[in-house]
Amino acid sequence: MENPGAGAIASAGQASPIFDITIPKDYRDWRLISVAHETGDLNDIRAVLGNDAAIKTYREGKFSFPDGAIIARLAWKYVPADEDNKVFGREQSFVAGPQPIWYLQLMVKDSIKYAATGGWGFAQFDKNGNPSAGQAKLEACFPCHVPAKTQDYVYTHYAP
Amino acid sequence: MENPGAGAIASAGQASPIFDITIPKDYRDWRLISVAHETGDLNDIRAVLGNDAAIKTYREGKFSFPDGAIIARLAWKYVPADEDNKVFGREQSFVAGPQPIWYLQLMVKDSIKYAATGGWGFAQFDKNGNPSAGQAKLEACFPCHVPAKTQDYVYTHYAP
Numbered sequence: 001m002e003n004p005g006a007g008a009i010a011s012a013g014q015a016s017p018i019f020d021i022t023i024p025k026d027y028r029d030w031r032l033i034s035v036a037h038e039t040g041d042l043n044d045i046r047a048v049l050g051n052d053a054a055i056k057t058y059r060e061g062k063f064s065f066p067d068g069a070i071i072a073r074l075a076w077k078y079v080p081a082d083e084d085n086k087v088f089g090r091e092q093s094f095v096a097g098p099q100p101i102w103y104l105q106l107m108v109k110d111s112i113k114y115a116a117t118g119g120w121g122f123a124q125f126d127k128n129g130n131p132s133a134g135q136a137k138l139e140a141c142f143p144c145h146v147p148a149k150t151q152d153y154v155y156t157h158y159a160p
Numbered sequence: 161m162e163n164p165g166a167g168a169i170a171s172a173g174q175a176s177p178i179f180d181i182t183i184p185k186d187y188r189d190w191r192l193i194s195v196a197h198e199t200g201d202l203n204d205i206r207a208v209l210g211n212d213a214a215i216k217t218y219r220e221g222k223f224s225f226p227d228g229a230i231i232a233r234l235a236w237k238y239v240p241a242d243e244d245n246k247v248f249g250r251e252q253s254f255v256a257g258p259q260p261i262w263y264l265q266l267m268v269k270d271s272i273k274y275a276a277t278g279g280w281g282f283a284q285f286d287k288n289g290n291p292s293a294g295q296a297k298l299e300a301c302f303p304c305h306v307p308a309k310t311q312d313y314v315y316t317h318y319a320p
Contacts, residue, residue: 028191035195035207036241036255047195047207047319076319081196084315087304095196096319144247155244159207159236159256 016131018138019121021108023129024051027072031055034159037078037094044075045096048156053109058158063151067119069109071154075102100127107154117142118153176291178298179281181268183289184211187232191215194319197238197254204235205256208316213269218318223311227279229269231314235262260287267314277302278313 015022030049037045050058053069076096084093104125111119122141124133145153175182190209197205210218213229236256244253264285271279282301284293305313 030191031189032192032207032209034256035205035236036253037197037205037238038253040250040252042252045195045197047192049192074319076195078197081315083308087307090200092200092202093196093198095317096194098317100320147247148243155241157255157258159234160260 013129014131016106016123016125016133016138017135019108019114019123021106021121021123023104023106023125024070024072027051027070027104027106028074030072032159033058033071034156036156038075042075043078044102045078045094046073046075048073063154065109065119065152065154067110067112071107071156073105073156075105077102102127103132104129118145118149120145120153173289174291176266176283176285176293176298177295179268179274179277179283181266181281181283183264183266183285184230184232187211187230187264187266188234190232192319193218193231194316196316198235202235203238204262205238205254206233206235208233223314225269225279225312225314227270227272231267231316233265233316235265237262262287263292264289278305278309280305280313 013023027049030051033048033050033055035047049072051070053066054071057065057069077099078094079097080091081093081095085091106123108121108123109119110121114121120142122138123131124137126132145155148155173183187209190211193208193210193215195207209232211230213226214231217225217229237259238254239257240251241253241255245251266283268281268283269279270281274281280302282298283291284297286292305315308315
């Protein structure tokens, strides 16, 4: 099988509403924070990556991110790994689907610009790199992050 | 909650048997190839990372890795994300457990040294960085990779 090339979302394009966030060009090169699987309607498998400022903060064991820290959540469809399962003789492995990234979510730290939402701006983009969450959806981001206030509003833990 | 610091497996230690492989010091900084979830007895969630040579090959859409390419599979226990699920009001999210990496598997390309196994050496280490697969287990690696011969014996596809 041919392997897809580099990230489908290659460069910064249209800015996401409210928080005015564009896609960082090099986000697919960022280091790994952790991985996750969402069941239910979402049914995706995810990687959470961080830029240097975010990774440094995590590795220092802190939960207080400096301005400029960005956390990116990449989600793909969650599909059975047919090639692997054939070898295992059972449906055991699930992987990121062959299609390009399903969606990309970003949390960008700027304590001045985003003072009203804990210092974080939120954005979501589709697989073509276009903003895919409108004002109402983005306004719903922060309230759900409030319970994680003691972790600087971030749920994802570093996977050591 | 306090966040764990850098990777528990920090540096090269004891070499894995047969293929004589040690842990690359910087593997936790490598870029992401893809993510996976193994159900059943393994019940883990994984990230597959690649060193520069491996990532370059993937991004060029090739499935013929040069000598020096290394693919690392990091596996953590698959656990419910209690903090997230509390907000969602249902058990929907699953993440890498808070404990250090459960195990690390490596595929190292060296077409001369590992000529008898398709050019690949295989190794597995536990969370303390000690080899955790003996001769019999490591000898079982390559036969399972043979069906992926047209992909240079690699199952994992790049997640774009």
